[in-house]
Amino acid sequence: MKKDEYIGILTSGGDASGMNAAIRAVTRTAIFNGFKVKGIYRGYEGLIAGESRELTTEDVSSIIQRGGTILKTARSEAFTTPEGRREAYDTMRKEKIGALVVIGGDGSLTGARIFAEEYPVTCIGLPGTIDNDLYGTDFTIGYDTALNTIVECVDKIRDTATSHDRIFFVEVMMGRDAGFLAQNSAIASGAEAAIIPEDRTDADQLETFIGRGFRKTKNSSIVIVTESPGNKNGGAMHYADRVKREYPGYDVRVSILGHLQRGGAPSANDRILASRLGEAAIQALMEDQHNIMVGIHNNEIVYVPFDQAIKNDKPIDKNLIRVLNELSI
Numbered sequence: 636m637k638k639d640e641y642i643g644i645l646t647s648g649g650d651a652s653g654m655n656a657a658i659r660a661v662t663r664t665a666i667f668n669g670f671k672v673k674g675i676y677r678g679y680e681g682l683i684a685g686e687s688r689e690l691t692t693e694d695v696s697s698i699i700q701r702g703g704t705i706l707k708t709a710r711s712e713a714f715t716t717p718e719g720r721r722e723a724y725d726t727m728r729k730e731k732i733g734a735l736v737v738i739g740g741d742g743s744l745t746g747a748r749i750f751a752e753e754y755p756v757t758c759i760g761l762p763g764t765i766d767n768d769l770y771g772t773d774f775t776i777g778y779d780t781a782l783n784t785i786v787e788c789v790d791k792i793r794d795t796a797t798s799h800d801r802i803f804f805v806e807v808m809m810g811r812d813a814g815f816l817a818q819n820s821a822i823a824s825g826a827e828a829a830i831i832p833e834d835r836t837d838a839d840q841l842e843t844f845i846g847r848g849f850r851k852t853k854n855s856s857i858v859i860v861t862e863s864p865g866n867k868n869g870g871a872m873h874y875a876d877r878v879k880r881e882y883p884g885y886d887v888r889v890s891i892l893g894h895l896q897r898g899g900a901p902s903a904n905d906r907i908l909a910s911r912l913g914e915a916a917i918q919a920l921m922e923d924q925h926n927i928m929v930g931i932h933n934n935e936i937v938y939v940p941f942d943q944a945i946k947n948d949k950p951i952d953k954n955l956i957r958v959l960n961e962l963s964i
């Protein structure tokens with residue numbers, strides 16, 4: 636990485652709390668070490684269009700506590716085409732951007748991997764997604780904040796569920812096929828069950844839950860369900876409809892948390908994670924690393940090749956399923 640070139644930084648895919656803390660960390664570490672930084676707006680869309688400007692240390696003042704991303708984010712259809720990536724590469728050369736730090740989820744890092752295979756560009760990825768579904772890192776930026784938000788919401792829903800003797804199906808987001816948010820928010824909020832893709836066995840999860848006879852000891856229940864885009868046989872509405880049909884005696888409600896889960900001030904854990912990963916991204920560039928995601932494993936910074944981070948499914952700890960089952964009797 637030459638010091639007369641810029642390090643470009645962009646955020647891509649869904650926004651996640653802590654992205655700003657990562658932008659701050661990348662910018663300040665780069666400047667501390669004698670590099671110049673350009674912020675690229677609206678993800679790959681802005682990279683193609685050349686929407687960027689130099690960032691100073693002041694530009695990233697007072698953003699560590701803010702959710703969302705000051706660089707804005709976007710999903711870019713154009714970048715998925717060879718022509719779009721050609722334009723992106725031309726922009727990088729024109730703007731003297733020698734390396735790119737991409738903060739985003741698996742789609743964004745897939746884009747970075749393909750781009751770096753096609754062109755002589757150095758890309759460093761940071762895991763920025765509420766889904767926590769990237770392999771090779773224990774946590775992604777934004778996950779902890781989203782988890783805390785869900786737990787806060789479920790605590791409130793619990794008051795209503797208890798007051799009315801109801802079953803609430805609460806729908807939370809999921810990445811690819813990963814139910815980290817659902818499983819862990821269920822444990823943290825004392826929910827009676829979580830219906831997640833990883834626990835999909837031949838057994839009907841709803842039958843199992845009802846079959847455990849939850850009504851014998853409890854007069855209200857919270858079931859956390861992962862969203863099910865495009866699949867009619869999943870999601871909170873589907874399970875609520877089934878209960879209404881199959882167990883008409885129960886009073887059932889649905890709450891879909893949706894975009895409430897994304898924003899808000901990042902938790903202390905997400906701020907620290909983003910600061911450490913952002914700093915490590917520049918260290919990685921200085922060590923001449925390229926085409927890797929910087930992650931965290933057992934509280935140590937790790938470099939994970941893009942293909943590993945993207946291609947492998949991140950398994951959920953099956954013990955968590957047992958913990959929830961045992962604690963929700």
Ligand code: ATP
Binds near residue numbers: 712740746810
């Ligand atoms: P989140 O986890 O929040 O959904 P994400 O990074 O997975 O974030 P995506 O919408 O999947 O979000 O991807 C973001 C962008 O990355 C896409 O809009 C596209 O520009 C780029 N991208 C995704 N997949 C590819 C691909 N196969 N080739 C090139 N670019 C891609």
